[in-house]
Amino acid sequence: MKNLRLKAARAAMDLSQEKLAQMVGVSRQTINLIEKGDYNPSIRLCVAICKALSKTLDELFWEADE
Amino acid sequence: MEQNSLWMILIFAVLFILIAVILYFQRRKQGKFDERQELMQGKASRYALYTFCGAYIVYILLRAIKGEKFLPYSMLAFTISVFLGIVVFAVYNIFHDSYFTEKQRPASYLIMSAAMILSQSANCVKIFRGEITLEKEPGSIYWCSLICAITFAIVFAATLIRIILSKKEQE
Numbered sequence A: 001m002k003n004l005r006l007k008a009a010r011a012a013m014d015l016s017q018e019k020l021a022q023m024v025g026v027s028r029q030t031i032n033l034i035e036k037g038d039y040n041p042s043i044r045l046c047v048a049i050c051k052a053l054s055k056t057l058d059e060l061f062w063e064a065d066e
Numbered sequence B: 001m002e003q004n005s006l007w008m009i010l011i012f013a014v015l016f017i018l019i020a021v022i023l024y025f026q027r028r029k030q031g032k033f034d035e036r037q038e039l040m041q042g043k044a045s046r047y048a049l050y051t052f053c054g055a056y057i058v059y060i061l062l063r064a065i066k067g068e069k070f071l072p073y074s075m076l077a078f079t080i081s082v083f084l085g086i087v088v089f090a091v092y093n094i095f096h097d098s099y100f101t102e103k104q105r106p107a108s109y110l111i112m113s114a115a116m117i118l119s120q121s122a123n124c125v126k127i128f129r130g131e132i133t134l135e136k137e138p139g140s141i142y143w144c145s146l147i148c149a150i151t152f153a154i155v156f157a158a159t160l161i162r163i164i165l166s167k168k169e170q171e
Helices: A004-012 A017-024 A028-036 A043-053 A057-061 B002-029 B035-066 B074-095 B106-123 B141-170
Strands: none
Touching (some): A004 A028, A004 A057, B035 B074
């Protein structure tokens, strides 16, 4: 499942995938795959991304039941 | 003669340790792989092992079925199986972006691969001229050079394709 909230949060801060990847210490492709929903990051990486984007884990990664 | 051999072994051992230390410190500068890349490398290692085992088992089965005179080049078959495994490992990682760290430049790897292909191809001239054939010299070191050149050519092509695809993705 695509993570559109992550993509939106990144875009809101005017960050490229490459820039965000550098901030959290992963490759650009890893960020790309997280946004596409093709990779499940570890909690550590989730927290690092949240800190970089000034968001909470719920806001970026919680999957609400529909 | 024995003393000379011992000195040679000692010199090679020291050289090997020196090169290993240099590569270790150089590697530290090139950055680390992230968690996803390490996972992909684990998968690639598994597939490479399956490929190596599968290829050699196929060879052994063919020899068992067809008889001992069928392709009596077991060392060559073993070498080919090893390089097939290496190709699977490298190509899988290249296409899953887990072969290079963020600090490494794929372009410099292309140059290195091209140099390796050229150097190994120079060794294969005798094969291309027909001076060395499987029937006459199945254990010749020149076959290793040919297999090495083909391996690097495949990895070169995979790296080039991945660079082109990555640029299109970024656009």
